[in-house]
Amino acid sequence: MPEVLKKLINNISLLPWIWEKSATKLAFFLLNTNEHFINDFRWNLENIKNKIGKCKICSSITDLWKNECSICKNTNRNKLQIAVVEEYLDMLTIENSWWFNWVYHILWWAISPINGVFVWDLNFEKLFLRITNSNKNLEIILATNPNIEWEATVSYIFEEIEKRKLKYKVNITRLSRWLSSWYIEYADNITLINALKERKKV
């Protein structure tokens, strides 16, 4: 097998959810596909690292030259409801339900003491800044994967908000039920919508 093809198969096989056999198939697909596809693919690969930035408000990903993502920029969104999610894909899952008009805050981590990720490692500072700067009552919806570690997060947010002695009220809510999938990303649409619609005050 040509060296370059071997290397490509190796690259592809290092991607998550790819078996070695699929890596070989994909490499052969690329070898046989048209030039236009390859050029487009190469361009996107090259630019994934240098044309994507983070929204200065919610930390979601956005085009590098934009300060704010399209959701934060949208004046029709309810800025007084902030849904806190762990990952971009969680936000995408909720957005794809087409039910909610709130804005988001992305933490980019899930708490995992076993892996040395604690609540203070998460992207909370920007969230507290948003809360502190608000001149109206807010709702913070903890749309996070419901697991035991999150109990710690809830009390952390509570304490931090309390500490700041804010003029306006901050209501913290959470999903009304545990998702059988354990992950928002994999939850079925109806269960997720209901869990968010019937959310409970913490």
Ligand SMILES: [Zn+2]
């Ligand atoms: Zn944003």
